[in-house]
Amino acid sequence: MRASDRAYRALREDIVAGSLLPGTVLGEVEQSQRLGISRTPLREALSRLTADGLAAPHNGRGVVVTSISPETVTELFELRQALECKAAALAATRGDPGTFAGLRRDFENAADLILQDAGTDPTRAGYYALVARLDEAIDAAAANTYLTQALANVRLHLARVRRLAKDNPERLLATAGEHATIAAAIAVRDPALAAAATSVHLHKSLEHFLAAAAAPAGTPERSTEKFPERPRKDNP
């Protein structure tokens, strides 16, 4: 694999995982030494990160990791709603009913996935893999390259948000039901219903995130830690 690809993946993973905090200045010499490559492939990686919106030019000199705020997430969900509703509607028009009927059943039986390994797997990899399967099925059924690419970018930003969302089992169980409803609407080839179900799901997801981000009483000091705004030099 090319060094620029490895650098891009490594930096993207660090940003999404949160080990590179928002506001961190990504110096070329610094990062190239950290990743053990030269500046040329690193620059290409930074260029791709900037195009993704995970990094942004900083005073015309260097790039910084973009920040996340409740306002940012609200804007992201507005775009997400436009894209996912359209994708669900197209999938309902063009998709294979059998595929989505199967996904509907999987989500209706997802309580096991969510509750079973509640303690063993804090990342809920199993359930999120199922969600990813639904996303991929919708993308494939929508059969629209531009839409799929735009959604991929949204989901990239969403992965960052997910780290802050603190999804409790109750919310996850609710999302399973919402996803089942979406899959069911696509399976019966009802575009308007699929879009409406998607809209409902996204509305509730954003509501849940904003409520959690509103710094629940008892841990008010974490809210500032979760949304740093000042540029800071590497890992503080």
Next chain:
Amino acid sequence: MRASDRAYRALREDIVAGSLLPGTVLGEVEQSQRLGISRTPLREALSRLTADGLAAPHNGRGVVVTSISPETVTELFELRQALECKAAALAATRGDPGTFAGLRRDFENAADLILQDAGTDPTRAGYYALVARLDEAIDAAAANTYLTQALANVRLHLARVRRLAKDNPERLLATAGEHATIAAAIAVRDPALAAAATSVHLHKSLEHFLAAAAAPAGTPERSTEKFPERPRKDNP
């Protein structure tokens, strides 16, 4: 200005204007010599073009200018509809009524712009500048960075399509009315109406393009020239 920026703008302009035809292989040495810069900034320009979707990797070696087909345009318009309807709805919720009332009047008086310099200005720069003003007003009123950026990318691709669309004065006059309707809906702060008016406009625009692209009788040989698919070496 940086050499990489100049290269990016120059290549983008060449692709949008059609002087670099779809399928053209963009060799690094070749283009860097043509633009009088070294390979390093040119690579960054190619990277940005690839991120924009104007170029795509070619057999893992080099990049080619992406092609445009009626199917591609249809997909582009599906994404465009999702984005522009959402933007119009948000603008209707948040925008300043006075701004859009003024734009409505401008579009209602746009017949002069369109008919006046019908022969003198084949690109209709004046009218398209007015359209751009509406786009910018909607972007500003929607106040959503993610949405604006996604729309900017769509409009970039749309500029390529416009070259093939062969807009006659009748169609342009019709679009002026459609744009006036959109501006009016936003001015009265009716999100659903704004989205609907946008949907109607885009539906008719796509319809017009597809009809024109269907190779009108008398010039069937141009359809293959308009949508080249085979990679070709530079300007044939």
Next chain:
DNA sequence: GAACCCATTTATGTATACACTAATGAGACA
């Protein structure tokens, strides 16, 4: 005559050297 193999060449990926700009620091002067 056709097919296969090897050499050459061409183009990309990477590293590094050089240039230039902007930030930083100290020192001098008011």
Next chain:
DNA sequence: TGTCTCATTAGTGTATACATAAATGGGTTC
């Protein structure tokens, strides 16, 4: 003591050299 200026430095932008892999062409062999 504060501020202005100049030198230093750190970091980015660009050019170029080198390495490597893929395409191409010629030669040989079956």
